Amino acid sequence: MGFMDLFSAASMPVLKVLIVTALGSFLALDSIDILGEASRKHVNNLVFFVFNPALVASNLAGTITYESMIALWFMPVNILLTFIIGSALGWVLTIIAKPPQHLKPLILGTCAxxxxxxxxxxxxxxVCKExxxxxxxxxxxxxxxxxxASLSMAVGAVFLWSYVYNLVRLCSGPAQDSGNNKSITVQNDLTESLLPSSAPSTPVNGKLKVKLNGMKQQLGKVLKQVNFKAIFAPSTFGAIVGFVIGTIAPMRKLIIGTTAPLRVIQDSATLVGNAAIPVVTLVVGGNLLKGLKGSGISLPIVLGIAAVRYVFLPLCGILVVKxxxxxxxxxxxxxxxxxLLLQFALPPAMNIGTIMQLFGAGESECSVIMLWTYCLASISLTLWSTFFMWLVT
Incomplete structure (x- = not known):
């Protein structure tokens, strides 16, 4: 295929996203207020708890088998590498740009x-329909x-709320204890848990026991900080259901296929799941509108994040996949x-804004970063998609 054919096939999906995103921003305007903040919250809940799980479950159940699941084993590894390489590049960016302390977790999160x-x-x-x-x-x-894409969503959600959430938490300095609102530093936790409370010396076995108990307490505190509810999100459960149905032959025969006795379950899940894509795109447009209000974040930091996500990460992705x-x-x-290649060239996850809200820092700056990175994504995704198509075909 010629370059212009590939460019057209890559640009049309991005243009469709831009049009629907612009519609979402228009509906979120204060003068229109069809997709205002309260409305977006309710729609987000609908997408999170209903549309996305249905979409993930129906698509995985219809396409994943035991053999194909084995063939796709590299995708979770590839996704983990995008997070690790992205966070490493984000750390380099913080050294070069020297941002304020409260912005470092935001930079690491958006890069990762x-x-x-x-x-x-x-x-x-x-792309497939072009x-x-x-x-x-x-x-x-x-x-x-x-x-x-459904498998990518499920695996990405797990890594986002385990790896990135805890990366941001550790870089945010003092963590907030939701139970008593007291700030506890990791250093103090570690010191108090490893040192015995009494001054007199203890035998070797006693010291070992104290250290083991301290390590156990520290591990318990870390586990309490992990957002397990977010890790096991509805989309993750949808992926599990899809895997179970797709890989267990008797269940697959009952639900999947034009002659399956319970095919109405699959058809219903597909019908509900198909609403996820347009609704999510509208909500993204509404959320990006907040970035137009601006904040104190400097232009070099925004451009640095864009460079990490749209230049250095895709180049690393080519090396990894090849x-x-x-x-x-x-x-x-x-x-x-x-x-696999496209997973290295995507804009930052929208849930980074949710994570920053949990820690009460960098919320307005996050909106600005999302606005400009998603605007730049229209160009970068088109160019990288064209190059990736040429590269794999």
């Missing part, structure tokens, strides 16, 4: 976590691509390789 769910669920099916798509039959491409392919860790499916 990409929008691995909603953006892929929007872009991949749209006439110039290099991925073959549009129906097969759409089915497989949506399954890849290296895995060279060593035989991946099967040469162009669509699968395209999704």
């Amino acid at each position: 976590a990409g929008n691995l769910g909603n953006m892929l669920l929007i872009i991949i099916p749209a 006439q110039g798509s290099p991925f073959g039959d549009s129906d097969v491409c759409n089915t497989n691509g949506t399954a890849y 290296g895995a392919l060279y060593f035989g860790l991946l099967h040469a499916d162009p669509l699968y390789l395209f999704v």
Whole structure:
């Protein structure tokens, strides 16, 4: 395929996202107030608890089998690498830009976590439906691509609320105890838990016991800080349900297929899940409107985050995916390789704003970062998608 054909196939999905996002911003204007802050909150709950789980479960159940699950083992590794490399690049950015202390967790979070769910669920099916798509039959491409995106959403949610949440928590300095609102530093916790309370010396066994008890207490405090409810989000449970149905042959025969006795369950879940993509895109547009109000964040920091996410991470992604392919860790499916590469080129995860709200810092700055990174994503995603299509085909 020629460059212009690939460019057209890559640009059309991004333009569709921009149009729907702009509509969401328009509906969120104070003068319109159809998608105001209160409305977005209710719609977000609907997407979080109903639409996304239905979409993830129905797509994974219809496409994932035991054999394909084994073939997709590298995707969770690839997603984890996007988080680790992104956070490492974000740490380098904090050294170079020297931002205020309260912005360091925000920079690390936005550099580490990409929008691995909603953006892929929007872009991949749209790419498959384009006439110039290099991925073959549009129906097969759409089915497989949506399954890849659904798996990406489920795995990304786990890493976001385990890795990134705790990365931001540790970099935020004093952690807030929701039970008694007292600030506790990690250093004080560690000191108090490892030192015995009494001054007199104890035998070796006694000292060892005290240290073990201190380590146990410290581990308990860390586990309390982990947001397990967020890790096991409805989308994660939807992924588990989809995996169970898809990989267990008797259940698959009952629910999946045109002759399945309980196919109405799959059809209903698909019907509900199809609402997720347009609704999420509208809500993203409404959320980005807050960034127009501005904040005190400097332009170099915003440009630095954009450079990490749209220049250095995709370059690292090419090395990772090409290296895995060279060593035989991946099967040469162009669509699968395209999704793996695209996971390195996505804008920051919208849930970073939620995480920053939990720690009460950098909320207005986060809105500005989201606004400009998502505006720049329209250009970067088009260019990188075009290059990735050429690279895998």
